[in-house]
Amino acid sequence: xxxxxxxxxxxxxxxxxxxxxxxxxxxxxxxxxxxxxxxxxxxxxxxxxxxxxxxxxxxxxxxxxxxxxxxxxxxxxxxxxxxxxxxxxxxxxxxxxxxxxxxxxxxxxxxxxxxxxxxxxxxxxxxxxxxxxxxxxxxxxxxxxxxxxxxxxxxxxxxxxxxxxxxxxxxxxxxxxxxxxxxxxxxxxxxxxxxxxxxxxxxxxxxxxxxxxxxxxxxxxxxxxxxxxxxxxxxxxxxxxxxxxxxxxxxxxx
Amino acid sequence: xxxxxxxxxxxxxxxxxxxxxxxxxxxxxxxxxxxxxxxxxxxxxxxxxxxxxxxxxxxxxxxxxxxxxxxxxxxxxxxxxxxxxxxxxxxxxxxxxxxxxxxxxxxxxxxxxxxxxxxxxxxxxxxxxxxxxxxxxxxxxxxxxxxxxxxxxxxxxxxxxxxxxxxxxxxxxxxxxxxxxxxxxxxxxxxxxxxxxxxxxxxxxxxxxxxxxxxxxxxxxxxxxxxxxxxxxxxxxxxxxxxxxxxx
Ligand SMILES: Nc1ncnc2c1ncn2[C@@H]1O[C@H](COP(=O)(O)OP(=O)(O)OP(=O)(O)O)[C@@H](O)[C@H]1O
Ligand SMILES: [Mg+2]
Numbered sequence: 198x199x200x201x202x203x204x205x206x207x208x209x210x211x212x213x214x215x216x217x218x219x220x221x222x223x224x225x226x227x228x229x230x231x232x233x234x235x236x237x238x239x240x241x242x243x244x245x246x247x248x249x250x251x252x253x254x255x256x257x258x259x260x261x262x263x264x265x266x267x268x269x270x271x272x273x274x275x276x277x278x279x280x281x282x283x284x285x286x287x288x289x290x291x292x293x294x295x296x297x298x299x300x301x302x303x304x305x306x307x308x309x310x311x312x313x314x315x316x317x318x319x320x321x322x323x324x325x326x327x328x329x330x331x332x333x334x335x336x337x338x339x340x341x342x343x344x345x346x347x348x349x350x351x352x353x354x355x356x357x358x359x360x361x362x363x364x365x366x367x368x369x370x371x372x373x374x375x376x377x378x379x380x381x382x383x384x385x386x387x388x389x390x391x392x393x394x395x396x397x398x399x400x401x402x403x404x405x406x407x408x409x410x411x412x413x414x415x416x417x418x419x420x421x422x423x424x425x426x427x428x429x430x431x432x433x434x435x436x437x438x439x440x441x442x443x444x445x446x447x448x449x450x451x
Numbered sequence: 452x453x454x455x456x457x458x459x460x461x462x463x464x465x466x467x468x469x470x471x472x473x474x475x476x477x478x479x480x481x482x483x484x485x486x487x488x489x490x491x492x493x494x495x496x497x498x499x500x501x502x503x504x505x506x507x508x509x510x511x512x513x514x515x516x517x518x519x520x521x522x523x524x525x526x527x528x529x530x531x532x533x534x535x536x537x538x539x540x541x542x543x544x545x546x547x548x549x550x551x552x553x554x555x556x557x558x559x560x561x562x563x564x565x566x567x568x569x570x571x572x573x574x575x576x577x578x579x580x581x582x583x584x585x586x587x588x589x590x591x592x593x594x595x596x597x598x599x600x601x602x603x604x605x606x607x608x609x610x611x612x613x614x615x616x617x618x619x620x621x622x623x624x625x626x627x628x629x630x631x632x633x634x635x636x637x638x639x640x641x642x643x644x645x646x647x648x649x650x651x652x653x654x655x656x657x658x659x660x661x662x663x664x665x666x667x668x669x670x671x672x673x674x675x676x677x678x679x680x681x682x683x684x685x686x687x688x689x690x691x692x693x694x695x696x697x698x699x
Contacts, residue, residue, distance in 0.1 A: 344531070366540070446540045446583050448585075
């Protein structure tokens with residue numbers, strides 16, 4: 198599976214290179230792989246690309262953390278009774294379809310264009326899909342497990358933590374995968390709109406800036422970096438977690 | 452002492468309701484082994500769940516000692532009929548240790564671990580202590596669940612056809628094990644089965660259930676001395692008596 202992916206990637210890269218070297222496109226708009234790699238290396242050496250990336254990643258982690266905590270709290274609240282369940286349900290119905298970028302004008306009005314505004318957008322884009330997945334996971338927990346848990350004396354929050362959480366892990370992980378992808382998207386677009394705050398604008402701002410300077414290769418270098426980070430998280434981080442948990446426990450095919 | 456008084460239970464279906472248990476009354480003495488014998492669908496599991504506090508009866512009362520049963524308790528452990536009652540994210544050993552840990556029993560973690568291994572050995576699963584439940588066969592899962600329940604030493608064991616999926620030899624050795632532990636710990640055991648011989652080997656008394664709705668047909672005393680070797684002639688009479696009760 199993984200090897201097949203690698204072959205496809207190599208093929209696509211070759212195709213790119215063929216087009217770039219065909220002489221029918223301008224290197225100013227369609228740089229070759231060599232130029233992109235050179236731009237990537239030099240911008241990493243210069244330090245800016247990396248520091249912008251770190252800036253962006255820290256914001257994402259912050260947003261993910263806050264979003265996860267809120268999602269957990271809301272998921273537990275929704276399980277405390279019918280009233281709360283319908284309340285959380287309503288919240289999801291209202292907020293989930295709303296793209297974070299549509300909220301931008303209001304957020305600028307309320308929070309300005311600083312870091313907290315970006316965190317807010319990320320929290321918004323992460324919270325609802327995570328919440329939906331956590332709730333689905335709780336609902337899919339076999340009654341037998343909670344019966345066993347209650348039998349040995351677990352109640353309330355302990356029952357949630359020891360039974361419902363591990364039992365919903367397959368849902369949690371897929372929720373995190375969605376949340377991760379969404380937060381990247383939200384972050385890059387927000388950064389492009391907001392621009393630099395105190396010299397730091399993150400990856401989105403970096404890409405935008407390279408376009409203004411007509412540094413096409415540098416732009417693609419940043420895109421490449423985004424993809425590399427995505428692959429790293431998806432294939433290495435999530436894969437490893439799945440291997441050590443749900444696949445090991447025989448819970449993966451849910 | 453466990454006491455059931457005029458317990459009724461029905462389940463709602465699309466339109467009508469299905470009466471599953473009707474007017475069930477009996478008592479279980481402390482330290483007794485009571486077998487519940489009945490055809491499939493006669494409400495045995497439903498009855499056990501009610502006694503364990505997992506569901507509520509529509510009318511009537513269930514009490515242990517002088518207290519009404521209102522919710523499940525670690526002092527009366529139910530071994531479910533379903534194979535998948537082990538927690539899949541814990542190894543076999545962790546599954547056995549965990550309830551003791553939750554209930555802060557047996558001092559240290561090391562003591563709990565030793566104890567868990569001891570019980571896994573008894574159900575012949577010591578070699579699989581490090582396996583996850585999905586790597587076990589149905590019968591092995593059931594044995595692990597039995598070890599988990601026994602290791603906690605509850606004062607009441609509610610067992611729902613626990614040996615149903617085992618071969619004759621394993622079944623026999625587990626019956627012997629159960630009797631050993633019963634003798635040692637003085638635990639009260641309610642044991643559901645549809646195997647007449649098993650009921651004869653284990654029970655002090657046997658409740659025979661009628662089908663649709665589940666009613667008590669008869670409560671049969673079984674006072675043969677233990678150990679019981681059911682190949683002997685005296686048992687045959689009891690066997691036929693129970694058999695004819697079940698088949699009517
Ligand atoms: N949660 C439920 N909802 C609806 N009907 C139920 C439920 N649980 C059991 N029943 C019904 O109650 C009846 C008795 O079921 P129960 O599981 O108690 O039988 P049993 O005696 O344990 O049978 P078996 O020997 O096959 O395990 C069945 O007709 C079943 O369909
Ligand atoms: Mg049953």
